[in-house]
Amino acid sequence: MSIHLPTPRFCPQCGQTSLKQRDAKKWACQQCQFSYFHNMASTAGALIIVEQELLLVERAINPKKGCWDLPGGFVEYHESLEQGLQRELEEELGLLITSQQLQYFGSYANQYRYNEVLYHTCDAFFICQLSHKPNLHAKDDVASLQWHSLKKLPFNNIAFSSVNQGLNDLVKNRPQQLTNNSH
Helix, strand or coil: CCCCCCCCCCCCCCCCCCEEECCCCEEEECCCCCEEECCCEEEEEEEEEECCEEEEEEECCCCCCCCEECCEEECCCCCCHHHHHHHHHHHHHCCCCCHHHCEEEEEEEEEEEECCEEEEEEEEEEEEECCCCCCCCCCCCEEEEEEEECCCCCHHHECCHHHHHHHHHHHHHCHHHHHCCCC
16 A cells, blocks of 8 residues: 655655556655655553443544543654553543553554655554543543443544554454453
């Protein structure tokens, strides 16, 4: 699948309009041989669970504005998945958690179209079981938040296929992970 770069395609090294796409993720300059790789990006999302209810957030921005998503987001340079998720939870919800409260759940391939560029992502999900519902506030790119019964998740209005896959896996294939002690 190709990604449309703005025209003309200027090489960031030599400035010539000679940057050409070679395959699905590689561009190369025909003048100076500069190469650019549009690699997969990492994201981290939280499956925050309290007493068989899951926290979902309504997206305040595109893509998929108005749809339900997991709290989380893109992992930045020099961050681990856990560090990125901790930062995102604080930015989006005002929630401070420790890495010990995160249990790796799984990862799913996804596509994220933003400003006409298709990004391929690897979305890693972590379970965060809490003993009680914390006082949370929708901030940053979250319009609202809502607790949903694990038996009645809004699968018809989930923002991304990776989240749908993860939620299906959570409720159908891994119910034993939901009975672990809360932190």
